[in-house]
Amino acid sequence: MYRVGYLGPKGTFTEMAVNGLFQDNIQSVSYKTIPACIDAVESGDTDLGVVPIENAIEGSVHLTLDYLIHQVPLPIVAEATVPITQHLLVHPSFRGEMKEIEKIYSHTQAIAQCHQFIHQNIPYADLEYTTSTGEAAQVVHSKGGNLAAIGNERAANEYGLTILNSDIHDYPNNHTRFVVLRKKEDPVPIHELKKQGVKTTIMVTLPRDYAGALHQVLSAFSWRKMNLSKIESRPMKTGLGNYFFIIDVDQEYDDVLFSGAKAELQALGCEVSVLGTYPKYMITTREIKS
Ligand SMILES: O=C(O)C(=O)C[C@]1(C(=O)O)C=C[C@@H](O)C=C1
Numbered sequence: 394m395y396r397v398g399y400l401g402p403k404g405t406f407t408e409m410a411v412n413g414l415f416q417d418n419i420q421s422v423s424y425k426t427i428p429a430c431i432d433a434v435e436s437g438d439t440d441l442g443v444v445p446i447e448n449a450i451e452g453s454v455h456l457t458l459d460y461l462i463h464q465v466p467l468p469i470v471a472e473a474t475v476p477i478t479q480h481l482l483v484h485p486s487f488r489g490e491m492k493e494i495e496k497i498y499s500h501t502q503a504i505a506q507c508h509q510f511i512h513q514n515i516p517y518a519d520l521e522y523t524t525s526t527g528e529a530a531q532v533v534h535s536k537g538g539n540l541a542a543i544g545n546e547r548a549a550n551e552y553g554l555t556i557l558n559s560d561i562h563d564y565p566n567n568h569t570r571f572v573v574l575r576k577k578e579d580p581v582p583i584h585e586l587k588k589q590g591v592k593t594t595i596m597v598t599l600p601r602d603y604a605g606a607l608h609q610v611l612s613a614f615s616w617r618k619m620n621l622s623k624i625e626s627r628p629m630k631t632g633l634g635n636y637f638f639i640i641d642v643d644q645e646y647d648d649v650l651f652s653g654a655k656a657e658l659q660a661l662g663c664e665v666s667v668l669g670t671y672p673k674y675m676i677t678t679r680e681i682k683s
Pocket residue numbers: 400404405406407408445448454477500502503524525526527569
């Protein structure tokens with residue numbers, strides 16, 4: 394049986410992604426942080442790991458990207474997009490009004506997705522960041538009082554909390570992309586979800602900063618008609634102004650177009666590495682078992 398690590402505890406959105414991706418033939422193992430989950434795959438404690446990588450409202454999960462790039466470079470072997478619905482959760486003994494909440498706990502990404510709601514309804518509450526929305530729900534469960542957590546309905550059920558206000562994320566169509574990481578070449582036991590295409594993520598480091606450098610990189614893809622679905626720059630952490638680019642290309646890595654583009658970039662002096670070429674899945678609430 395495969396062991397699949399995820400950002401826990403129970404009741405996180407990452408656990409929802411694991412439930413949607415895999416059937417009962419896996420054993421899910423909860424980790425407290427994203428780096429701990431990635432380390433577990435690297436050390437062989439788990440066969441696979443599932444971590445969030447990007448949210449529709451708040452953008453990239455930098456902790457995941459940076460850890461994969463600078464610390465533990467594991468290949469991405471699948472991606473799952475999951476609908477994200479944030480609720481304001483309180484202890485069942487809370488009888489007050491929303492404005493009486495003194496402190497809100499949640500993951501940075503979840504709080505960021507609800508900034509307007511908080512600003513308009515509970516502007517004086519302190520914000521305390523937790524390692525996940527599930528952990529936030531655990532804290533409110535154990536402390537009670539005038540505290541709230543931001544998290545999902547599963548967390549409310551798991552920790553016996555009441556939903557004081559539902560759908561509090563600031564924009565509709567809130568989704569998060571999760572990636573599946575693997576070290577060994579074993580197959581990935583994803584159940585019969587419909588594949589939504591294949592994608593390749595690469596990292597490009599420019600040789601130095603010069604006029605038109607990024608334009609040259611992009612043209613290696615554009616004249617080959619390779620569609621890019623994302624480009625993001627991240628600091629190399631070697632000094633201000635030093636960046637590399639993470640580029641998602643909407644197709645599988647192949648030996649013709651891709652290796653041509655790669656060779657062209659290398660001829661320009663760029664370093665190119667492939668973070669993964671992998672299937673994409675869309676998970677709906679129907680696929681997430683309770
Ligand atoms: O805290 C959780 O529940 C997570 O699974 C992490 C995470 C994230 O890092 O983006 C996942 C989805 C939501 O966007 C909010 C938080």
